[in-house]
Amino acid sequence: MDYVSVEDAKHKAGLRLALTMGVPGPWSQAAKYIFEHKSVPFIAVGQMGARENAALYDWTGHRNAPVAVYEDEAPRVGWYEIIMLAERIAPSPSLLPHGAAARAEMFGLITEIASEGGLAWQRRLQMINIMYAASDDPKVRQTPDVLAARYGHGPAGAEQAGAVCDDILAMLADKLRAQAAGGSKYFVGNDFTAADLYWACFSQLVAPMAEDLNPMPMRLRVVYEAPKMLTIDPILIDHRDEIYARHLSLPLDF
Numbered sequence: 001m002d003y004v005s006v007e008d009a010k011h012k013a014g015l016r017l018a019l020t021m022g023v024p025g026p027w028s029q030a031a032k033y034i035f036e037h038k039s040v041p042f043i044a045v046g047q048m049g050a051r052e053n054a055a056l057y058d059w060t061g062h063r064n065a066p067v068a069v070y071e072d073e074a075p076r077v078g079w080y081e082i083i084m085l086a087e088r089i090a091p092s093p094s095l096l097p098h099g100a101a102a103r104a105e106m107f108g109l110i111t112e113i114a115s116e117g118g119l120a121w122q123r124r125l126q127m128i129n130i131m132y133a134a135s136d137d138p139k140v141r142q143t144p145d146v147l148a149a150r151y152g153h154g155p156a157g158a159e160q161a162g163a164v165c166d167d168i169l170a171m172l173a174d175k176l177r178a179q180a181a182g183g184s185k186y187f188v189g190n191d192f193t194a195a196d197l198y199w200a201c202f203s204q205l206v207a208p209m210a211e212d213l214n215p216m217p218m219r220l221r222v223v224y225e226a227p228k229m230l231t232i233d234p235i236l237i238d239h240r241d242e243i244y245a246r247h248l249s250l251p252l253d254f
């Protein structure tokens, strides 16, 4: 991925997308794939994970990623508003299913995966714990310190994180099994939607793909793969492998 600085991006027209550089941040990866899927061109702006990102903050009011800035509109940071921005800019191919009930189902699934308190949020609490346990060196603890301050962290929260993640993973697996029984390979209806895209990207947090497909830094892979803490039904991994193979580009690019 070619990144430009905030300085070089902020006066440009069109879509500017701040994405975390050098690591497969799942919210950033999902935002990138949404626009790629719709062939919407964007300028990628580099955000540095767990850093101050002062220029990004001055421009958008946010230090983390993703941030989508379209023309002179207000910056969008939440996964829902980023999906809806993409749907407005390029309605086709749509990542939404037809009908309100199916949409509600799809957004509910992504909420469990990507919203505050959901799978990735809880998984991040586990990872902050792993990072803290790895070293007492204040320099090494800088990253978990920033993440803990940004996303909330405490021993009690981290302890219940595994159970919440397992519950959500089991729900996703049940959903795929029910869909398969009805002849569908997708989470909702019979077509590829944002729910499939989000699960594929966020699956990297609980079962990262091999080095050749997900060339993430080893220091991070060690944390992502730390003693298997979660129960992951193989149907979830089969689904994400198929989604990448059919709909998303590989290897991961960050």
Ligand SMILES: N[C@@H](CCC(=O)N[C@@H](CS)C(=O)NCC(=O)O)C(=O)O
Residues within 6 Å of the ligand: 020, 025, 026, 027, 028, 048, 049, 050, 051, 063, 064, 065, 066, 077, 078, 079, 080, 114, 115, 116, 147, 150
């Ligand atoms: N704003 C996103 C969540 C963004 C988020 O949690 N970003 C993380 C993971 S990609 C991040 O930037 N972490 C590194 C940092 O805080 O610098 C949403 O609510 O949909």
